[in-house]
Amino acid sequence: MLSRVADNLYWLARYLERAENLARLVEVNASLMLDLPKELAPGWQPLITITGAQDLFNERARDTSERAVVRFVVADEKNPGSMVASLACAREIARTIRDILPREVWEQVNELHLYVNEHAAEAISKRTRHAFLRHVTRGVQTITGMLEGIVNEGPALWFMAIGRSIERADMTSRFVDVRAVGMLPVHGSPLRPFATIQWMSVLRSLSAYHMYRLKTRQRVYPAGVVSFLLADDDFPRACVCSLRRAEEVLARLPNSARLLRRLSRVRRAISRTRFETLSPEALHGFIDRLQRALARTDDDVARTYFRGELTLARRGATQAQSAG
Amino acid sequence: MAISWHDYPAEPHFDELIGPGGVPREGARAVARHLEQLGSQELAVRQKAAEAAVKGMGITFTVYHEAGGSIDRSWPLDVIPRVIDAKEWRGIEAGLRQRAMALNKFIDDIYHDQRIVRDGIFPLEYLADSVNFRKQCVGISPPLGVWAHVCGSDLVRGGDGTMYVLEDNLRVPSGVSYMLENRQVIKRVFPELFEENTILPVDDYPSQLYDMLRAIAPPGVERPEVVVLTPGIYNSAYFEHAYLAQQMGCELVEGRDLAVDEEDFVFMRTIDGWSKVDVIYRRIDDLFLDPEAFRADSTLGVPGLMRAWRAGKVALANAPGAGVADDKLVYTFVPAMIKYYLGEEAILPNVPSFLCADPKQREYVLANLANLVVKPTNESGGYGMLMGPKSTEAERKEFAGLVRGNPRNYIAQPVVQISTTPTLIDDHLEPRHVDLRPFILSGADVQVTTGGLTRVAMRKGSLVVNSSQGGGSKDTWIVDGTS
Numbered sequence: 190m191l192s193r194v195a196d197n198l199y200w201l202a203r204y205l206e207r208a209e210n211l212a213r214l215v216e217v218n219a220s221l222m223l224d225l226p227k228e229l230a231p232g233w234q235p236l237i238t239i240t241g242a243q244d245l246f247n248e249r250a251r252d253t254s255e256r257a258v259v260r261f262v263v264a265d266e267k268n269p270g271s272m273v274a275s276l277a278c279a280r281e282i283a284r285t286i287r288d289i290l291p292r293e294v295w296e297q298v299n300e301l302h303l304y305v306n307e308h309a310a311e312a313i314s315k316r317t318r319h320a321f322l323r324h325v326t327r328g329v330q331t332i333t334g335m336l337e338g339i340v341n342e343g344p345a346l347w348f349m350a351i352g353r354s355i356e357r358a359d360m361t362s363r364f365v366d367v368r369a370v371g372m373l374p375v376h377g378s379p380l381r382p383f384a385t386i387q388w389m390s391v392l393r394s395l396s397a398y399h400m401y402r403l404k405t406r407q408r409v410y411p412a413g414v415v416s417f418l419l420a421d422d423d424f425p426r427a428c429v430c431s432l433r434r435a436e437e438v439l440a441r442l443p444n445s446a447r448l449l450r451r452l453s454r455v456r457r458a459i460s461r462t463r464f465e466t467l468s469p470e471a472l473h474g475f476i477d478r479l480q481r482a483l484a485r486t487d488d489d490v491a492r493t494y495f496r497g498e499l500t501l502a503r504r505g506a507t508q509a510q511s512a513g
Numbered sequence: 514m515a516i517s518w519h520d521y522p523a524e525p526h527f528d529e530l531i532g533p534g535g536v537p538r539e540g541a542r543a544v545a546r547h548l549e550q551l552g553s554q555e556l557a558v559r560q561k562a563a564e565a566a567v568k569g570m571g572i573t574f575t576v577y578h579e580a581g582g583s584i585d586r587s588w589p590l591d592v593i594p595r596v597i598d599a600k601e602w603r604g605i606e607a608g609l610r611q612r613a614m615a616l617n618k619f620i621d622d623i624y625h626d627q628r629i630v631r632d633g634i635f636p637l638e639y640l641a642d643s644v645n646f647r648k649q650c651v652g653i654s655p656p657l658g659v660w661a662h663v664c665g666s667d668l669v670r671g672g673d674g675t676m677y678v679l680e681d682n683l684r685v686p687s688g689v690s691y692m693l694e695n696r697q698v699i700k701r702v703f704p705e706l707f708e709e710n711t712i713l714p715v716d717d718y719p720s721q722l723y724d725m726l727r728a729i730a731p732p733g734v735e736r737p738e739v740v741v742l743t744p745g746i747y748n749s750a751y752f753e754h755a756y757l758a759q760q761m762g763c764e765l766v767e768g769r770d771l772a773v774d775e776e777d778f779v780f781m782r783t784i785d786g787w788s789k790v791d792v793i794y795r796r797i798d799d800l801f802l803d804p805e806a807f808r809a810d811s812t813l814g815v816p817g818l819m820r821a822w823r824a825g826k827v828a829l830a831n832a833p834g835a836g837v838a839d840d841k842l843v844y845t846f847v848p849a850m851i852k853y854y855l856g857e858e859a860i861l862p863n864v865p866s867f868l869c870a871d872p873k874q875r876e877y878v879l880a881n882l883a884n885l886v887v888k889p890t891n892e893s894g895g896y897g898m899l900m901g902p903k904s905t906e907a908e909r910k911e912f913a914g915l916v917r918g919n920p921r922n923y924i925a926q927p928v929v930q931i932s933t934t935p936t937l938i939d940d941h942l943e944p945r946h947v948d949l950r951p952f953i954l955s956g957a958d959v960q961v962t963t964g965g966l967t968r969v970a971m972r973k974g975s976l977v978v979n980s981s982q983g984g985g986s987k988d989t990w991i992v993d994g995t996s
C-alpha cells in the first residue's frame with residue numbers, strides 16, 4: 190500500500206472520530222448546564238480548553254457564551270478543529286481514496302459532510318441541538334460499522350483502526366483532564382451535592398455510563414470514573430483499551446516492532462497507575478505526559494509508514510539484491 | 514408520444530442517424546426503428562434511469578469554481594447513442610493508425626536527425642518557435658521509438674459527410690474513462706438493443722493500455738511495476754486517473770509518492786518501504802514533471818524523473834516532448850508527414866487550414882476573419898479562439914492585432930458545418946452537433962478504440978462540446994450490419 194494512501198486512511202478515521210467526539214462534548218455540556226444550579230455550572234469555556242484552541246477562540250469570538258462556543262466548536266470553518274472542518278477534511282480525504290473505499294462508505298462520508306454543512310446552525314439553537322448532534326454521532330458510527338462490516342481485513346482497515354484508536358485515547362484523556370481535574374473533590378467545597386451529577390456527565394459524554402455500571406458494579410465516584418476511562422481493558426473508548434486495539438493491528442503491519450514496544454510501555458504505565466492516590470495536580474501531570482506520549486506515537490507512525498526518506502540503506506539493499 | 518423520423522428536422526446539417534427524407538442511415542436502421550417504437554416518453558424514462566446510474570456509479574468530472582475551490586459534478590450523458598456503421602469505421606480506424614504512426618516517426622525524427630527539416634518538408638523556423646519542443650529530449654531514444662503512446666484525435670464530420678481530423682492530442686489526452694463508463698450505463702438502459710444488434714465492444718481498453726505500458730518497460734525488467742501518475746484530486750481528469758489505475762490494477766501515485774535515487778532508479782513510498790517503479794503512465798504536463806529539468810516551482814512532479822528517463826531506468830508514457838506534434842501548426846503538416854515517412858496518402862483528411870505564419874496565407878486570413886475560425890496553435894479545450902461568423906467587429910479587430918503580433922501562434926480554418934445526431938431535449942428529439950474522440954495506443958503495435966467518446970453540444974446551434982462549458986456525451990456504437 191502506498192504510504193500516502195495509508196496516511197489518508199489514518200487521518201480519515203481520526204477526523205471522523207473527532208467529529209463524533211465533538212458532538213458528544215457539546216451534547217453533554219448542554220445537559221450539564223441544565224442539571225446544575227447556575228452558580229455551579231461549568232459554563233462553556235471547558236469545551237475550548239478540551240479542544241486546545243484557546244488562542245484561536247480568543248481571536249474568533251468575543252465571549253464564552255453558549256452561542257459563541259458552540260458556533261466555534263461546531264460550525265466555524267476557520268477553526269481547523271471544528272466539526273465542519275473535521276468532516277470537510279474527512280470528505281476531501283475520502284475523495285482521494287475512493288478507489289480503496291467501498292462506495293457506500295464514500296457516500297456516507299459525503300452525506301454526513303453535506304448534512305453538517307447545511308444544518309450546523311441547528312447545533313446553536315437549544316431546540317434543534319439534540320437531533321442534530323445525534324445525527325452526527327450516528328452518522329460516524331454508521332461509517333465505523335460499515336468499515337467493520339464490508340471492508341477486507343488488511344492494511345486499509347488497520348490504518349483506520351490505528352487512527353481511530355489514537356484519536357479516541359487522545360480525546361478521552363482530554364475529557365478526563367478538563368472535566369475531572371477541575372472537579373476532583375476538594376474538602377468542604379460546596380460542589381459536593383452535585384458531584385455525582387457531574388461525574389455521571391463525564392461518563393455519559395463518552396457513552397460510558399452504562400458500561401461503567403455493568404463492569405464495575407459500583408456507584409459513580411471520582412477515582413472510579415477516572416480509572417475506568419483511562420485504564421479499563423474492555424471499554425472501547427478507554428485509553429488502555431484503545432491502545433491495545435492499536436497494538437493488535439500494528440502487530441500485523443511490517444516494521445512495527447519499535448512502535449509496539451513504545452505503545453505497550455505507555456499502555457502499561459496507565460494500567461499500573463492507582464488513580465485513587467493521585468492528587469489533582471498529579472493527575473493533570475500524568476495526563477499531560479500521556480498526551481505527549483500519544484503525540485509521539487502519532488509521529489512514530491508517520492515516520493515509520495508515511496514519510497520515510499529514500500536513504501542510503503535503501504540503495505544498499507538494491508545493490509545487495511543485484512549482487513545476489 | 515411516438516417518434517416519426519419524417520418530422521425530425523435533420524436538415525440543414527448532415528445528421529449521423531437520419532439521412533435525407535427521414536430515412537435512417539446504413540447501420541442505424543435497427544436503432545432508429547427501436548427508438549421510434551419506444552416513443553419519446555419512454556426515452557425520457559430511460560434518460561432518468563441513465564442519470565440515476567451515473568450518480569450511483571459515481572461518474573463525475575471536476576469543474577473549477579470561480580471562488581477557487583472545485584466541485585465534482587455528475588457526468589452528463591445523453592441516452593441516444595451515436596451510431597457509426599462498422600464498414601465506415603474500419604476506414605477511419607486505418608486512417609487513425611496511419612496518423613499515429615506518422616506522428617511518432619515525426620517526433621522521433623525531430624529529436625534526432627531532423628531529416629524532415631533537411632529534406633525541406635517542415636520549416637526549421639516553425640520548430641524553433643514551438644512552445645512544446647523540449648531541448649531536454651534531444652537525442653533520447655525511448656523504447657520502441659514511440660513517444661506518443663496514447664493519442665486522442667478529435668474528429669468532426671462536415672456537411673458533405675466527410676470525416677475530418679480537427680486536432681491530435683498527444684500530451685495527456687483524457688476522456689477514455691467516460692467512453693467506457695458510458696457504455697456500462699447504456700447497456701443497463703437499453704439491454705434489448707445490445708441483444709438484437711452487433712454493437713462492437715469497447716471494454717478491452719484498460720487491458721490494451723496495460724499491455725502497452727508493460728511493453729515499453731526498460732529492457733530486462735521481467736515483471737515491470739506500472740503506475741499512473743496524477744496531479745491529484747483537484748485535476749479535472751482525476752476521476753479518469755483513478756478509474757484507469759483501478760481498472761489496470763495499478764497504484765495511482767502523486768509526485769510526492771515518488772523519488773529518484775542516485776543511480777537514477779524511481780521508487781514509490783509504500784508502508785513496506787521503497788519499491789521500484791518501471792513504467793509511469795503520467796497524466797501531468799511536461800513542464801510540471803520534474804522541477805530539476807523544467808519548472809522549478811512545480812510541486813506536482815518528481816525531482817530527478819527526467820534524469821531517470823534519460824538513463825532508460827524508467828519509461829514515461831507519453832514521453833516528455835511528445836507535445837511537439839500537438840500543435841495546430843504542426844497539425845497542418847500531418848498529411849505531408851504521412852507521405853514522407855510512410856509513403857502513403859493520408860486516409861483521413863485534415864480540415865483545410867491557413868497558416869498565419871505564412872505571409873500570403875496571413876493576408877487572406879486577415880481579410881476574411883468574419884468567415885473563419887482562428888485558433889491559437891498551442892491551446893486545447895477550445896480556449897482563445899475566434900469564431901468568425903459569430904464575432905463582433907471589436908473581437909475581430911482584437912484578433913487581427915493578435916495574429917499580426919505573433920503569426921506563428923495562429924492558424925485559421927473555414928467553419929466546418931459539423932454533423933448532428935438526435936439528442937433528447939426535454940421530451941423530444943432534436944439534432945445537436947457532435948464530435949468524436951477516438952484513442953490510439955502505440956506500443957509494440959498500434960490499436961484504436963472501437964469508436965471513441967462522442968461529445969455533444971447540448972445548446973441548440975452551439976458547437977461547443979466541452980463538458981466544462983455545457984457539453985454532454987453519448988455512447989458511440991460501431992454497428993456491424995453484415996452479421
